[in-house]
Amino acid sequence: MQAAEHDAVFTSAEEQEKWLADAMALVQHHAFYMHRALDANNIRDVLKFSAQMLSELRTSKLSPQKYYELYMRTFDELRQLEVFFREEGKRGRLNADIYELVQHAGNILPRLYLLCTVGSVYIKSKEAPAKDVLKDLVEMSRGVQHPIRGLFLRSYLSQISRDKLPDIGSPYEGEGGSVMDAVEFVLQNFTEMNKLWVRMQHQGLVRDKEKREKERSELRDLVGKNLHVLSQLEGVDLEMYREVVLPRVLEQVVNCKDELAQYYLMDCIIQVFPDDFHLQTLETLLGACPQLQPTVDIKTVMSQLMERLSKYVAASPDVLQEFLQVEAFSKFSHSVVEVIDAQPDMPLVGAVSLHVSLLTFVLRVHADRLDYIDQVLGACVKKLEGKGKVKDSKATKQLVALLSAPLEKYKDVVVVLKLSNYARVMEHLDYETNKVMTVVLIQSILSNSTMISAPDKVDALFELLKELIQDSEGQPLSDTVDEEDFQEEQNLVARLVHMLVNDDPEQMFLILTTARKHFVQGGPRRLQYTLPPLIFTALKLVHSLQAQDLPEEGEGSGSVSLKKVFQFLHQMVEALAMVPAAELSLRLYLQCAEAAGDCGLEPVAYEFFTQAFVLYEEEVSDSKAQVTALQLIIGTLQRTRVFGVENRDTLTHKATGYSAKLLKKPDQCRAVYICSHLFWVEDGGTIDGERVLLCLKRALRIAHAAQQMSSATRGTSGPMTLFVEILNKYLYYFEKGNPQVTSSVIQGLLELIVTDMQSEATTHDLEVDAFLASTVRYIQFQKQKGDSIAEQYASIEVQ
Amino acid sequence: MVLVLALGDLHIPHRATDLPAKFKSMLVPGKIQHILSPGNLCIKEVHDYLKSLCGDVHITRGEYDDDSRYPETKQLTIGAFKLGICHGHQVIPWGDLESLAMLQRQLDVDILITGHTHQFKAYKHEGGVIINPGSATGAYSSITYDINPSFVLMDIDGLRVVVYVYELIDGEVKVDKIDFKKAQGSS
Numbered sequence: 003m004q005a006a007e008h009d010a011v012f013t014s015a016e017e018q019e020k021w022l023a024d025a026m027a028l029v030q031h032h033a034f035y036m037h038r039a040l041d042a043n044n045i046r047d048v049l050k051f052s053a054q055m056l057s058e059l060r061t062s063k064l065s066p067q068k069y070y071e072l073y074m075r076t077f078d079e080l081r082q083l084e085v086f087f088r089e090e091g092k093r094g095r096l097n098a099d100i101y102e103l104v105q106h107a108g109n110i111l112p113r114l115y116l117l118c119t120v121g122s123v124y125i126k127s128k129e130a131p132a133k134d135v136l137k138d139l140v141e142m143s144r145g146v147q148h149p150i151r152g153l154f155l156r157s158y159l160s161q162i163s164r165d166k167l168p169d170i171g172s173p174y175e176g177e178g179g180s181v182m183d184a185v186e187f188v189l190q191n192f193t194e195m196n197k198l199w200v201r202m203q204h205q206g207l208v209r210d211k212e213k214r215e216k217e218r219s220e221l222r223d224l225v226g227k228n229l230h231v232l233s234q235l236e237g238v239d240l241e242m243y244r245e246v247v248l249p250r251v252l253e254q255v256v257n258c259k260d261e262l263a264q265y266y267l268m269d270c271i272i273q274v275f276p277d278d279f280h281l282q283t284l285e286t287l288l289g290a291c292p293q294l295q296p297t298v299d300i301k302t303v304m305s306q307l308m309e310r311l312s313k314y315v316a317a318s319p320d321v322l323q324e325f326l327q328v329e330a331f332s333k334f335s336h337s338v339v340e341v342i343d344a345q346p347d348m349p350l351v352g353a354v355s356l357h358v359s360l361l362t363f364v365l366r367v368h369a370d371r372l373d374y375i376d377q378v379l380g381a382c383v384k385k386l387e388g389k390g391k392v393k394d395s396k397a398t399k400q401l402v403a404l405l406s407a408p409l410e411k412y413k414d415v416v417v418v419l420k421l422s423n424y425a426r427v428m429e430h431l432d433y434e435t436n437k438v439m440t441v442v443l444i445q446s447i448l449s450n451s452t453m454i455s456a457p458d459k460v461d462a463l464f465e466l467l468k469e470l471i472q473d474s475e476g477q478p479l480s481d482t483v484d485e486e487d488f489q490e491e492q493n494l495v496a497r498l499v500h501m502l503v504n505d506d507p508e509q510m511f512l513i514l515t516t517a518r519k520h521f522v523q524g525g526p527r528r529l530q531y532t533l534p535p536l537i538f539t540a541l542k543l544v545h546s547l548q549a550q551d552l553p554e555e556g557e558g559s560g561s562v563s564l565k566k567v568f569q570f571l572h573q574m575v576e577a578l579a580m581v582p583a584a585e586l587s588l589r590l591y592l593q594c595a596e597a598a599g600d601c602g603l604e605p606v607a608y609e610f611f612t613q614a615f616v617l618y619e620e621e622v623s624d625s626k627a628q629v630t631a632l633q634l635i636i637g638t639l640q641r642t643r644v645f646g647v648e649n650r651d652t653l654t655h656k657a658t659g660y661s662a663k664l665l666k667k668p669d670q671c672r673a674v675y676i677c678s679h680l681f682w683v684e685d686g687g688t689i690d691g692e693r694v695l696l697c698l699k700r701a702l703r704i705a706h707a708a709q710q711m712s713s714a715t716r717g718t719s720g721p722m723t724l725f726v727e728i729l730n731k732y733l734y735y736f737e738k739g740n741p742q743v744t745s746s747v748i749q750g751l752l753e754l755i756v757t758d759m760q761s762e763a764t765t766h767d768l769e770v771d772a773f774l775a776s777t778v779r780y781i782q783f784q785k786q787k788g789d790s791i792a793e794q795y796a797s798i799e800v801q
Numbered sequence: 802m803v804l805v806l807a808l809g810d811l812h813i814p815h816r817a818t819d820l821p822a823k824f825k826s827m828l829v830p831g832k833i834q835h836i837l838s839p840g841n842l843c844i845k846e847v848h849d850y851l852k853s854l855c856g857d858v859h860i861t862r863g864e865y866d867d868d869s870r871y872p873e874t875k876q877l878t879i880g881a882f883k884l885g886i887c888h889g890h891q892v893i894p895w896g897d898l899e900s901l902a903m904l905q906r907q908l909d910v911d912i913l914i915t916g917h918t919h920q921f922k923a924y925k926h927e928g929g930v931i932i933n934p935g936s937a938t939g940a941y942s943s944i945t946y947d948i949n950p951s952f953v954l955m956d957i958d959g960l961r962v963v964v965y966v967y968e969l970i971d972g973e974v975k976v977d978k979i980d981f982k983k984a985q986g987s988s
Contacts, residue, residue, distance in 0.1 A: 679894050
C-alpha cells in the first residue's frame with residue numbers, strides 16, 4: 003500500500019533540519035532493535051524492525067538533500083542486514099524463502115528495499131539466475147511512483163546490483179544471463195528513473211519552478227549513473243552500443259520532452275561513452291539534436307561533442323583516417339543546419355556560435371582543409387542572407403570570433419584571403435565592428451611579418467579592408483570621427499603598403515596599380531596617408547629597375563618600364579597636391595625629380611622640378627615653410643646632374659630669385675649663400691667661381707642691410723652671426739680653390755667682423771663669440787697642417 | 802659610463818613599417834641614458850616608442866616630421882662632451898663634411914649628430930666628430946642606394962667616447978666601433 007502522495011512542498015531550512023533530526027532518531031531507534039534481533043538470529047524480528055526503520059523513508063517532507071542524508075543512514079544499516087541474510091544462507095535457509103518472506107512487509111517501500119537487499123544475496127548465491135532476480139526487482143520497483151522516493155529506491159537497486167550484472171567475464175554469465183540481460187536491466191532502470199525525475203518538474207506550484215529545478219539538479223547524477231554503469235560493462239562493445247544502448251537511451255531522452263533532462267543526459271552520453279563510439283554513431287547521436295526541446299542549449303551540447311572529438315584526434319593523430327571515413331565534418335555541418343532549421347526561434351547569436359564551434363572543430367581536426375573552412379563560412383553567410391548589417395552585439399561578437407579563428411590559427415592573412423566567403427561574412431558586420439576587424443587583419447600582417455606578393459591577393463586584401471580605405475554609406479559623419487583614431491588607422495594602412503612586395507618588377511608594378519585603384523577611392527582625407535608610401539615604393543621600384551639596366555621603353559604594352567613608373571609617380575603626386583597637401587607634394591615632386599635625374603631622364607626631371615616650383619609659388623606662403631621648401635629645392639637641384647645648360651640656368655635662376663624674395667633678411671641671406679653651391683658642383687657638374695662670389699657678395703649685402711634695419715629700429719645692429727657664417731663659406735670656397743676667393747678677401751672680411759664685434763653698436767652674443775673663436779681655431783689648425791693647405795692659409799693672419 | 806643612443810631617419814610609416822625586429826629586441830628600456838635623434842621619425846607613435854626606452858629624448862626636426870615643434874638644432878652637454886643635433890637637410894650640399902663642420906663650429910660642439918643621407922658616417926676632424934647614424938629602418942633615400950638599417954650607440958666615459966655602430970646586413974646584426982678622445986682642457 004502506498005502512502006498518500008502529497009505535493010512536495012518543502013518548507014524552511016529550519017523545519018527541514020527538525021524533520022531530518024526526527025527521522026534520523028527514529029531510524030536509530032528501530033535500528034537498535036533490529037541489531038538486537040540480528041544478534042539473536044531472529045529473522046522475524048529482524049524483518050519487523052528493519053521494515054519499521056525503512057518506513058522512515060516513506061516521508062514526503064524532506065528536500066532531496068535531506069532525504070539523501072536519511073537514505074545514507076539507512077543504507078549503512080542495510081549493509082548489516084545484507085550480511086545477516088548471507089549468514090542465514092550459510093545456516094541453510096534458502097534465499098528464495100527469505101525473498102518470499104520479506105514480501106510480507108506491510109508497505110511497499112520498505113518491502114522493496116528489503117527485496118533488493120535480499121536480491122543482492124540471492125543473486126550472489128546463484129540460487130536463481132541473476133537475470134530473473136534483476137528483472138523482478140526492476141519491475142516491482144514500479145510500485146513506487148513518488149519521484150524522490152522512487153529515485154532513491156532505484157538508485158539503491160542500481161548500487162547493490164552493480165557487481166552482480168551478468169556481464170561478459172562475470173561469474174553471473176551463462177546460467178545467470180547474458181550481457182544483453184544486464185543491458186536490458188540497466189536500461190529499464192534508467193528509463194523509469196528518468197520518468198520519475200521528469201515528473202518532479204510538473205509537481206507543485208508554478209511559482210516554485212525555480213526551486214524545483216534546483217532540486218532536480220541535485221538529483222541528476224542518480225539518473226546519470228545508469229549511463230555510467232552501461233559504459234563500464236565489458237560486453238557493451240561498439241555494436242551493442244550502436245544497436246541497442248544508444249537508440250534506447252536517445253529514445254527516452256527525446257520522448258521525455260524535458261529541457262533539464264535532455265540537456266543533462268546528452269551531455270552525460272557525450273562524457274561517459276568513449277570517443278570512438280561517438281565517432282561511429284555520429285549520425286544517430288546528432289540526429290537526436292533537432293528533436294530536442296527548443297529551449298535546450300543544444301549549441302553547448304554540440305560544442306562539447308566537437309570539443310571532445312577534437313581532443314581525441316589531437317591525442318591520437320592516426321584516428322584522423324576514421325574521421326574522414328565516417329565523414330564527421332559533413333555530418334556535423336548537416337546537423338548544424340538541421341538544428342537551426344528545427345528551432346526557428348533560435349536567436350542569431352545561437353546560430354552563429356554553432357558555426358563558431360564547427361569552425362573550431364575544423365581548425366583543430368582538418369586544419370589543412372581550407373575548403374571545409376570556407377564551407378562553414380558559407381553556411382553562416384547563408385544564414386545571414388537578407389539580414390544586412392547585424393545589429394545584435396552578441397551575434398556580432400560571435401561573428402568576430404568566427405572571423406578571427408582562422409587568422410589566429412594560420413597567422414597568415416594570405417591563407418585567409420583564399421577563403422571566398424570571408425569577405426561575405428565581413429559584409430554583415432556593422433561599420434564599427436567591420437573597422438575593428440580590418441585593424442585586426444592589418445595587425446596580424448604586421449606582427450607576423452606576412453609579405454603579400456601576388457597582385458590578386460593584394461586586390462582581395464584591399465576588398466576586405468574596404469571600410470578602412472574607402473568612404474562608405476555606413477560611416478559616421480566626419481565631425482564625429484575622432485581625429486587621432488582616424489590617423490592611427492590610416493597610418494596602419496600606410497605601414498601595410500610596405501608588406502606588399504614582389505621582386506619581379508612586372509608584378510611589383512601591378513601591385514602598385516592595384517593599390518592605387520583602391521586608394522583613390524578613399525577621398526581627400528585619406529590620400530595624404532595612403533599615397534606617400536605608395537610613392538616611395540614606386541621610387542624603390544625605380545631603383546631596382548635601374549639596377550636591372552632595362553631599356554627606357556619596355557617591350558609590349560604590358561611590361562613595366564621606367565617611363566611607366568614615372569608616369570605613375572606623376573599621377574600620384576598630382577593627386578596628392580589636389581587634396582590639397584602642398585608641402586608634402588612639393589617634397590615628393592623633388593624626390594621624383596632626383597630619381598628621374600639619376601635615370602638620365604632630363605625632360606621628366608625638369609617637369610617634376612617645374613611642378614615643385616609651381617607649388618612653391620602658389621601654395622607655400624608660410625615663412626618658415628618657405629625656408630625649408632627652398633632648402634629642399636636648392637639641395638635637390640645642387641645634386642642633379644642631368645640638366646643641360648639652358649634648363650639648369652632656368653631652374654637656378656628661379657631658385658636664387660626665390661631666395662632673395664624671402665621675407666626675413668636673415669632667411670634671405672642664408673638662402674642666397676646656400677645658392678652659391680649651385681654654381682660649384684664637382685665631379686662633372688658646373689663650376690663657376692664668379693657666380694659663387696656673386697652669391698656670397700649678395701649675401702654680405704643682405705647681412706649689412708639687416709644690420710641697418712636693426713640699427714634703425716632697435717638701436718643696435720644685431721649680432722654678427724650672419725657674417726661669421728658667410729666668412730665660413732668664404733673659407734670653404736677658398737679651400738676648394740675658387741680663384742675668386744682670395745686670401746685678402748678673407749682677411750678683409752675677418753677684420754671687418756672683429757672690428758664690428760668690438761663696436762658698441764653691435765649686440766654682444768656669446769654664441770657668435772664662440773662661433774668666431776672656433777672659426778679662428780680652424781684657421782689656425784689649417785695653417786699648421788702639412789701640404790698645400792698650410793701654404794694657402796699662410797697669408798691669413800689671425801690673433 | 803653613459804650610454805647615448807643615436808638613431809634617425811626612420812620614416813615610419815611613409816617609407817618603412819617598423820624598426821627591424823632584431824634591432825627592437827636589442828633596444829631594451831632602462832639601459833640607455835639619452836636618446837638623440839636627428840629627426841624624420843615621422844609619427845607620434847615612434848616618438849612614444851623612443852620615450853618608452855629612455856626618459857631623456859632629444860629630437861630635431863626632419864622635413865617629413867609630423868610634429869613641427871621639434872627645433873631645427875639642439876645642443877646639450879653629457880659628461881665632458883658638448884653634443885649637437887641637426888637633421889641636415891638644411892646644410893647644403895647634403896652630406897658634405899666641410900659644410901657640416903661649419904655647422905659644428907657654429908654650434909660649438911664636440912660631437913655633431915646629423916642625418917638625412919641615410920648613410921652611416923663617423924668623421925673625425927680637428928674640431929671634433931660628426932656622426933650620421935644612418936637610417937634605423939633602412940628607409941629609401943634618393944641620396945644613397947642600397948641602404949642597410951643602422952644606428953649608433955655611444956659610450957661616453959670621461960674624455961673618451963666609444964662609438965658603436967650597429968648595421969643589419971643580410972639579416973644579421975654587425976657591430977663596429979670607433980674610438981674618440983677629447984683633448985684635455987679643450988673648451
